[in-house]
Each structure stands twice: as C-alpha cells, then as structure tokens.
Amino acid sequence: MVLVVAIVVIALLVVANALGWIDLSNKGSSSGSGGGIAGIGDEVFHPTRHETQLELDRQTILPAPAPLAGDGDKGVYGGRINIDLDEKRR
Secondary structure, three states: OHHHHHHHHHHHHHHHHHHOOOOOOOOOOOOOOOOOHHHHHHHHHOHHHHHHHHHHHHHHOOOOOOOOHHHOOOOOOOOOOOOOOOOOOO
C-alpha cells in the first residue's frame, strides 16, 4: 500500500512538472538555499515565496567592486584586473 502511494505521488509530481504547475528545475547554483523540506513545500504551495527567497539569495551574494572612474587602467586592457580592497578610498 505504501509503495502504491509513493508511486502515485511521484507520478503526480512528474505530471505537474510536465504541465508547468510546479517547476523542479535547479534555479540556484548554491546548495542549501530554500531550507530543505520547507523549501520544497514553499515551491509547491507558495511558489511566490520560493521565487522571492531565490532572488534574495542571488542579491545577497556581493560581486567584486567595480573600479571607479578615477582609478586608472588597473591592467584591464592587458587581460589582468587588479582590485585592492585594502587601499583607502579617496
């Protein structure tokens, strides 16, 4: 009986994914986002919350700071970029 229920649940998930009701694709490249089982529940029952959490995770990862206009070339055109984070700002 348990095996039949598991097969039915898996079949429903496959059909729901194929019809676009849920999206089981990996949107985040980092593991651990979404909170495990709670993340799966949010993805199925609260997709807006799940999408918002993924976007928040993407926005909290900070890129390297862009060079300022007065910083000079910094070797960009030579194929090498050197950004010193310890240098004091002017």
